[in-house]
Amino acid sequence: MSIKEIGRVFTQRWFLGLVGVAACSIFIWVVGPLITVAGYEPLKSDFQRLVTILVIVFAWALINLTKQHKQKVREDESIQTLLEVDSQSDKEAASEIDVMRDRIEQAIKVVTKTHKGKRSLYDLPWYVLIGPPGTGKTTVLKQSGLEFPLTESLGADSIAGVGGTRHCDWWFANKAVLIDTAGRYTTQDSQEKVDSKAWHGFLGLLKKYRTQRPINGAIVTVSLASVMSQTRTERSLHARSIKSRLQELKNQLGMQFPIYVLLTKMDLVAGFNEFFADLSKEEREELFGFMFPREVDDERGVISLFNKEFHGMLERLDARMLRILETEDDLEKRTLIFEFPKQLRVLQANLDEFLSEIFAQNTFEEPALIRGVFLLSSVQEGIPVDRLMSESTNGLGLGRLPLATNVNSSHSYFVKNLFERVIFKEQLLGTVNRHYQKQSGWMRTGIYVGCAGVLVGASALWFLSYQWNSKLIVDTNSQVNHIEAMIGAESLDFESDVISAVDTLDKIMMLPLGKNSKYGHSDAVKKFGLYQGDKVSQAANNAYSDALSQHFATLLSESLVSEMEANKQHREYLYETLKTYLMLFNPEKYQQEEVIAWFNFYFERQYPGELNKELRERLLVHTKNLLENDEKGFSMDATAISAAREVLTQMSLPERAYQRMKMQFAKSHVPSFRLTDVLGPKGLEQFERASGKPLSQGISGFYTYNGFHSIFQIQINRTVKGLMEENWVYGDDLKAHEIDHDSAIQGVQARYYQDYVNEWKTLIEDIQLKQAPSLALATEQSRVLSGVERPIESLLRAIQKEVGLSKVTLSENQKAATEVAGKVAKVKFSNTADKLDMYLPEENGFNVALPGKEVESHFTEILRLSEQDFDDIQQAMVNLRSYLSDLSSSGNNQKIAYKSILDGTVTQDVAASFARAKDLLPKPFNQWLGELSQESVKFAESGSKDHLNQLWVTNVVRPYQRTIAGRYPFEPNATKEVRLKDFQRFFGYGGTLDSFFQEYLEPFVDTSKSRWRLEKEIGVRPETLAVFQRAKRIRQSFFESDNSLRVEFGMKPVYLDQHITRFVLELGDQDLVYKHGPARSKELRWPSGQDQTRIVFTPPESKREIAHTYEGEWGIFKLLDQSLKARPESRNDNIVMIDLKGNKVQLELIPSSAINPFWSNEMERFRCPQTL
Known part of the structure; x- marks a missing residue:
């Protein structure tokens, strides 16, 4: 706000009125007591003057609000006039x-x-x-x-x-x-x-x-x-x-x-x-x-x-x-x-x-x-x-x-x-409506004035109250000082002199200050906001409370700590002492009678005999008074608590119950689960454990179907109830009201289910099929897997039984209950379990709705396997055995392997049944089938690869090396060139490469993409397909659809040196002649029927021509290669630059098709690998 705006506020009518009201209020407060009317002093008391001032302030505020309302009415009337x-x-x-x-x-x-x-x-x-x-x-x-x-x-x-x-x-x-x-x-x-x-x-x-x-x-x-x-x-x-x-x-x-x-x-x-x-x-x-x-x-x-x-x-x-x-x-x-x-x-x-x-x-x-x-x-x-x-x-x-x-x-x-x-x-x-702003200002002013009036009135009441309470504080201050002097003069050291310390506490406790105070009552003005009587009257009691909390509480807490440290070997007494100590800091568990009983027992041990009876009674009185205080002053020794709890236990209630059950029932009548009891002798030879453990090492009977129903379900309630009362003393993180029987049971069950699942998952994931390094061993393995032992099915059925904890039909409930009860009766419990039975009542009854869904949810894929699923798995094994038997019994197994891939034997029989079985089975069982399938495919691919490589070397590699390799144009600097008949025989439609690809590889290759890829593995490297793809581009560039070797193109002169009168390009019986006239394109074809390509430059008035001949059927391509080396840009603009002894001519090459052999490096890059 600027100085000008502040000055404008001082000249406002409402501000001048406020100043007048303030001046009038000061006059009434100061001069009011001096006014007398007919012997009556109407403004003598503070209350009368305060009421008078408040009446004036509210009257002024009411007048201003009335004016504001009238102004608003006038403004509304002016608006209505417009309407x-x-x-x-x-x-x-x-x-x-x-x-x-x-x-x-x-x-x-x-x-x-x-x-x-x-x-x-x-x-x-x-x-x-x-x-x-x-x-x-x-x-x-x-x-x-x-x-x-x-x-x-x-x-x-x-x-x-x-x-x-x-x-x-x-x-x-x-x-x-x-x-x-x-x-x-x-x-x-x-x-x-x-x-x-x-x-x-x-x-x-x-x-x-x-x-x-x-x-x-x-x-x-x-x-x-x-x-x-x-x-x-x-x-x-x-x-x-x-x-x-x-x-x-x-x-x-x-x-x-x-x-x-x-x-x-x-x-x-x-x-x-x-x-x-x-x-x-x-x-x-x-x-x-x-x-x-x-x-x-x-x-x-x-x-x-x-x-x-x-x-x-x-x-x-x-x-x-x-x-x-x-x-x-x-x-x-x-x-x-x-x-x-x-x-x-x-x-x-x-x-x-x-x-x-x-x-x-x-x-x-x-x-x-x-x-x-x-x-x-x-x-x-x-x-x-x-x-x-x-x-x-x-x-x-x-x-x-x-x-x-x-x-x-x-x-x-x-x-x-x-x-x-x-x-x-x-x-x-934009701004707001000035009239509205002015009205709002008046309203705010009225609120401020009203608040100021309330503040003035309250301040006056607070001033009167302050005067009265100040006198109260002065009168009681001496007594408080007396109490402090007593505390300072008399020692409260309970370690050196217990009797003197107790005497000091007795004197402080007997001080009457606060109980017989003459300041017990006052009128409303004295108590208005600043009344200190309640606080001052409690000064002596506070001093006593301070003495208890600051000194006596130390004696009591140190007594408990020392007893815990000195009696760790006495678990029962340690437990009661720790429980008493913890009650001091836990209001929810606090039982004053038990705490007082412990200290009464302690005082009798520390100060025995009739001579100390009075001392014990006085100590007990102060103990009771301290325990009744809001601020007890006990300091918690976390180290002592931790040490005591460490002695008692370091486990949560569910964990303690679970661990206790594990120890008690680790060795019971329920046998362990072992693979050697499930698989037959032939089947055991096909499996091993990834961890290296023996197959005879299995899972404890505690984590089996019988162990779950005959041990865990029966003993869980008894064990948890035995530990429920000890929960808060042992210091579990859960609050006391949250630790009920059901949550404890659930905690033990969750812990058991977790271990149950981990035990079985660890075993299942650790089992694996042995690798068959040869076709003969793979064939033998398939015979065992598909034989009468059915090892995979036997293993799956055994696991189904052990993880299907709720698999008991309603019609068999009573029978199951009888069997379980019989098993429980035969369990040989440890000494700890026997002691537990002594203190807890027997529990009978059987829950018909058997639990265990928490475990089953982790093995749903195994449990859902039906008889039909097992038949499908067995059929997959039979198909595999049949295929591998055929593959291994044939004398020409390489050709058989290739044919099996070619006609889809693997895909239709083995692969289809294996895909069905893999979809049914969870890990790692589906991985076993995947490995078996991969092995069969691997053997087929290996045989197929050998077969194809033999054909490749005989039908392709040898003709290539004899007629193509190391010759121009496949080797740019070679002196020998490929004969056109050899070129056509090797690269043409139905030629050596095309025939091999169509007969042996085309059924397995996807040629719809820009880069060919194998749709089925047949032992051919993916990079080998690039050879056939490059050969196809060469074939399309040189050959017509009728397999005729024909390349058509045009040549158009672009530039000829001025000193040359005539240029001739001779391609067989075709020629291009240019004499600095209008440039016309000349249509040419290759091959030309002759074994050379010739260029001729004719200078003016000269009978001697400058000529050069490119020998061979590929002469025109040699000319183009030479031009490309001299001018690499030709690849982009098709301009052929010929420089013969300083005589230059530029020709535009015009291919007849976008697919052409010119400027291509496909033949130069073409190489025929030794193997596929």
């Missing part, structure tokens, strides 16, 4: 006001119902759109890109009519409420009196229904077409009407608000459509205009910056114009694009004059808060106006040349982001 009609001629205005009142009430209902609560009226900003008719206010809103979520509920985008705005339309967007006013309210040129009255009525409604901040801003729309076509006088009248409406908004609503000027119908400026035709949707949504600063050092205000900002915008348009002209070919459009910035430049002066008349500052009016000017086009319709051409033709007397009419377009330009990015972000920029 009322005063003559018969105002009926039309009254009708319009009624319509607007209905609409604003409907709008307020929509807002409050949608946003919940009265305050929501100000949650969304409100904006008023003003402007002459036809300036596009409604169209701007429709094209703004704002979301109007109430369209469905209202049946339209706004509470309004359709077409031109008749009165006012309320548009409800997600982020604002926009009020579209009728254009005639701005101009008021048709029915001036009616429009003016309706306009002022609209302002009154805004002020009435949205008092605090009627609007958040105003949006003024101005048509550029009007600015272009109006005369100076018409523009001036236009500007004055807008300025009047803005001033009326500020004056009637009593606030300042931001104003945004929208120059609409920009599409009517000649060249607009052509200039912005290339804009994308996102570019059309950008802003086209400029913002003003809030303040500027210029007497005209911020509007003085218009020309500068507009000029900057025109410069950006000029830069864009140059870019557009580079791509536009149409002369008429180029003209319109070129002149479009000039059209706007012509408008600049009119716009500056127009806006300056509205927003220029003067000394008689508060300046308008104009924030920015934006140009836009909501729709494109009408005939554009060419100001430049109009001025030129008018000057020549030719009249105006018509332009093409705009085609109606739904595109909007520079509209969409205007509201959300600019206008809505400044919704709090």
Whole structure:
């Protein structure tokens, strides 16, 4: 707050009144006791003066509140005056006001119902759109890109009519409420009196229904077409009407608000459509205009910056114009694009004059808060106006040349982001209603004054109370000092002299202070807020309590600790001592009788005999008093507690119960589970354990089906109950009320189930099939697995029995209960279990709904196996045995292996049955089948690979080495070249490579991708497929579909040295001749039928030709290779550069097909591997 504003506060009427009330209150408080009326002193007592002051303060506050209410009534009357009609001629205005009142009430209902609560009226900003008719206010809103979520509920985008705005339309967007006013309210040129009255009525409604901040801003729309076509006088009248409406908004609503000027119908400026035709949707949504600063050092205000900002915008348009002209070919459009910035430049002066008349500052009016000017086009319709051409033709007397009419377009330009990015972000920029602010100030002042009055009254009461309590403190202070002196003079060291310390405690305990205090009662004023009697009266008792908690409590706690340390070997006494010690710090478990009984026993041991009887009684009295205190002062020795608990136990209740059961029943009648008891002798030979443990080492009987039902289920309740009472003493983390029987049982069960699952999972995951390194051993293994022993099925059935703990049918419950009870009777318990039975009652009964689902949930895949599933598994083993037997018994097993892969034997028989079995089995059993399947495939692949490699070497490698390897063009520098017949025989359709691929590999290769891949493993490396893929590209480049070797191409001269008169390329009986004339393409073919390719250069007036011959059937390719070495760019542009002894010519190579051998390195990279 500035100094000027602070000074203005001091001159306010309410402040001067407050000063007067304060002065009057001080006068009454100071001079009041001296006033006497007929011997009566009305203001003698403090209470009377305080009441009088409070009456004056509240009366002053009531007067101010009354004035405020009257002012509000007058303001409401002034608003009502705006809404009322005063003559018969105002009926039309009254009708319009009624319509607007209905609409604003409907709008307020929509807002409050949608946003919940009265305050929501100000949650969304409100904006008023003003402007002459036809300036596009409604169209701007429709094209703004704002979301109007109430369209469905209202049946339209706004509470309004359709077409031109008749009165006012309320548009409800997600982020604002926009009020579209009728254009005639701005101009008021048709029915001036009616429009003016309706306009002022609209302002009154805004002020009435949205008092605090009627609007958040105003949006003024101005048509550029009007600015272009109006005369100076018409523009001036236009500007004055807008300025009047803005001033009326500020004056009637009593606030300042931001104003945004929208120059609409920009599409009517000649060249607009052509200039912005290339804009994308996102570019059309950008802003086209400029913002003003809030303040500027210029007497005209911020509007003085218009020309500068507009000029900057025109410069950006000029830069864009140059870019557009580079791509536009149409002369008429180029003209319109070129002149479009000039059209706007012509408008600049009119716009500056127009806006300056509205927003220029003067000394008689508060300046308008104009924030920015934006140009836009909501729709494109009408005939554009060419100001430049109009001025030129008018000057020549030719009249105006018509332009093409705009085609109606739904595109909007520079509209969409205007509201959300600019206008809505400044919704709090305006001020609030000054009248509302003033009323709020009066209300706050009244609240402050009322609080001040209450504070003054309370302060007076507190002062009186303070005086009385100060005297009380002085009177009792001496007695407190006496108590402190006694504590300091008499030692309270119980270790050195117990008797003296007890005598001191007795004296402090007998002090009467507090019980016989004369300050026991007082009136309300003395007790008002500062009464200290209760605290002071307890001083002696507090001293006694302090002596107990600070000194005597140490004796008691140290006694307990020393007893625990000295009696660790006596578990029973240690337990009782620890229990007593813990009770001192555990209110929930605290039993005062047991604590006092322990200390009584301790005092009798420490101070025995009749001589110390009185001492023991006095110690016991002080002990009882200490235990009754709120602050006992015991200090916990965590080390001693930990040591004692460590002696007793270090386990939680469920863990102790579980561990106790494990120890007691580790050796019972229930036998362990061993693989040697499940598998037959042949089956055992096929399995091993990954950990190296022997198969005879199994799982304890405690974690078997019989152990679960005959031991764990029977003994769990008995064991837990025996430990329940010891839980909190042993220091478990659970709170005492949370440790009940059910939770303890659940904890033991969870621990048991966890170990049960871990034991079986560890064993199952540790079992694995032995690897068969050879086909013979694999065949033998398959015979055992598919034989009568059925080892996999036997193992799975045994595991099913042991982990299916709840697998007892209802019809067999009674029988099962009898069997379990019989087994329990035979259990030989340890000595600890026998002792437990001595202290706990026997429990009978059998739970019919056998538990164990927690274990079964981990083995659901094993338990769900049915008889059909076992048959499917066995069938897979039989199929494997049959296949491996056939493979191993055949003399030519390599060919058999290849044929089995080729005709799908493995896939159809073994693989299918194994896939079914693998889907049925969980890990690791499905992995066993996977390993068996992989082994069978591995043996088949190995045989197939050997078979294919033999064929490959015989049919492919040897012909390759004999006719292709080391020869041109496969070896660029080779002196020998591949004969065309050999080339055709090896690479042609149905040739050596193609025949081998189709016969042996094609069924297993996916050639649909750019890179071939094997669909089935046959022992062929993936990189080998690249050889066949490269051979296919060579075949496609050189051979026709009828397997004829034919390459067609064209040659076209591009350049020939000036000193050469003639160049000839001879390819067999074909030749290309060039003599510096027009370049023509010459169609050629290869092979040419002759074994050479010749080039000839003929100098001018010379009979000697310069020639070179490329020998061999591949001569033309040798020529191209030589050109490529000299000019690597030929691979990209197909330009063949020939340089023979300094004579140069350039030819353009024109392949007849995209698939051609030119410039390709496929043959150079081609190598035939020794093995597949």
